Amino acid sequence: MSSINTDYELIIIGGGPAGLCAAMYAGRGLLKVALLERGTTGGELLNTELIEDYPGFVSITGRELAKKMTEHAEAFGAEIRQENVEWVEKRDDGMFEVHCTSGTVYHTPTVILTAGGTPTKLGVPGELEYAGRGVSYCAVCDGAFFKGDVIAVIGGGDAAVEEADYLTRFASRVYLIHRRDELRASKILQERLFANPKIEIIWNRKVLEMTGDPGGLQKLELEDTVTGERSDLAVTGAFVFIGFRPNSGLIRGHFDHDASGYIVTDDRMQTSIPGLFAAGDLRVQLTRQVTTAVGDATTAAIAVEKYLTDRKTQGIPVQA
Numbered sequence: 001m002s003s004i005n006t007d008y009e010l011i012i013i014g015g016g017p018a019g020l021c022a023a024m025y026a027g028r029g030l031l032k033v034a035l036l037e038r039g040t041t042g043g044e045l046l047n048t049e050l051i052e053d054y055p056g057f058v059s060i061t062g063r064e065l066a067k068k069m070t071e072h073a074e075a076f077g078a079e080i081r082q083e084n085v086e087w088v089e090k091r092d093d094g095m096f097e098v099h100c101t102s103g104t105v106y107h108t109p110t111v112i113l114t115a116g117g118t119p120t121k122l123g124v125p126g127e128l129e130y131a132g133r134g135v136s137y138c139a140v141c142d143g144a145f146f147k148g149d150v151i152a153v154i155g156g157g158d159a160a161v162e163e164a165d166y167l168t169r170f171a172s173r174v175y176l177i178h179r180r181d182e183l184r185a186s187k188i189l190q191e192r193l194f195a196n197p198k199i200e201i202i203w204n205r206k207v208l209e210m211t212g213d214p215g216g217l218q219k220l221e222l223e224d225t226v227t228g229e230r231s232d233l234a235v236t237g238a239f240v241f242i243g244f245r246p247n248s249g250l251i252r253g254h255f256d257h258d259a260s261g262y263i264v265t266d267d268r269m270q271t272s273i274p275g276l277f278a279a280g281d282l283r284v285q286l287t288r289q290v291t292t293a294v295g296d297a298t299t300a301a302i303a304v305e306k307y308l309t310d311r312k313t314q315g316i317p318v319q320a
């Protein structure tokens with residue numbers, strides 16, 4: 001059954017670091033704010049074992065930081081509601097409708113979208129068939145299932161390099177398979193990778209197919225991206241870290257984005273739709289870190305306050 005909720009001046013979609021930080025700032029600004037999150041708050045923090053690059057914490061677990069950020073947002077009055085958002089659209093009268101699976105439709109003058117992204121799939125035969133039976137997109141969630149195993153990590157960015165290193169806690173050997181002869185990952189992560197004796201890098205290879213038996217994944221078929229030569233690699237696990245697809249598809253109607261679907265914003269984090277702001281991993285930017293997500297979110301929350309003040313000054317309603 002559908003119901004309409006007009007209680008909030010700001011709806012934040014997504015409960016990762018960006019959403020939680022925006023909620024904390026909006027709460028401090030005494031805005032009537034709700035954060036909508038379909039699962040547990042924390043976002044990508046929950047998929048990260050240790051955070052070592054968040055100022056003030058030399059090392060903190062992702063879960064602990066997620067808990068602290070959630071408590072911080074709530075301490076300043078932000079309401080966190082469990083909702084799965086299906087889409088958001090702007091009406092002709094300037095208000096937004098946020099449609100949720102529960103049937104609730106939130107009517108609000110401002111929205112901050114912090115819905116992150118979903119892992120990109122390789123798109124090769126066997127990948128979906130063996131997902132959960134050897135193929136994984138989350139090392140922290142699934143690493144412990146591969147104690148003593150020989151496994152592969154696919155990708156050459158920060159996520160692949162960091163998670164390959166992490167997975168050596170469990171696996172006896174980790175092959176990092178990268179399609180080029182140079183990693184995209186940051187130098188400090190690369191140094192850690194090269195120093196880890198349990199990791200072997202397989203350069204210039206792409207995965208063509210994943211095969212196995214009813215018990216799970218057994219083998220990857222690889223192709224040399226330079227010579228075209230094919231080979232097999234026996235592994236029981238394959239962790240795919242080849243990037244994220246931003247969850248910008250939640251927006252109905254035209255908005256500016258890049259070729260990969262990342263949202264273009266101005267320096268206030270406002271999208272090309274006035275009143276709709278974006279922060280964190282789904283925004284076009286150089287790098288995607290916890291620190292950049294909370295930076296975006298701070299700007300977005302303060303920009304929302306100014307947007308609402310301007311509307312009130314102009315006599316435009318801020319409540320549906």
Ligand code: NAP
Pocket residue numbers: 053122154155156157158159160162179180183184185206241242243244286287288289
């Ligand atoms: P990313 O930086 O976009 O790297 C993706 C990697 O996957 C690249 O090496 C790319 O190869 C490879 N790739 C893409 N498509 C592929 C395909 N079809 N087949 C084989 N390989 C493919 O993505 P990410 O590592 O997930 O990181 C996403 C963002 O999160 C980045 O901004 C990153 O800095 C940030 N992050 C940071 C940390 C950290 O600082 N601790 C940890 C995780 C993520 P090419 O290099 O050849 O393009």
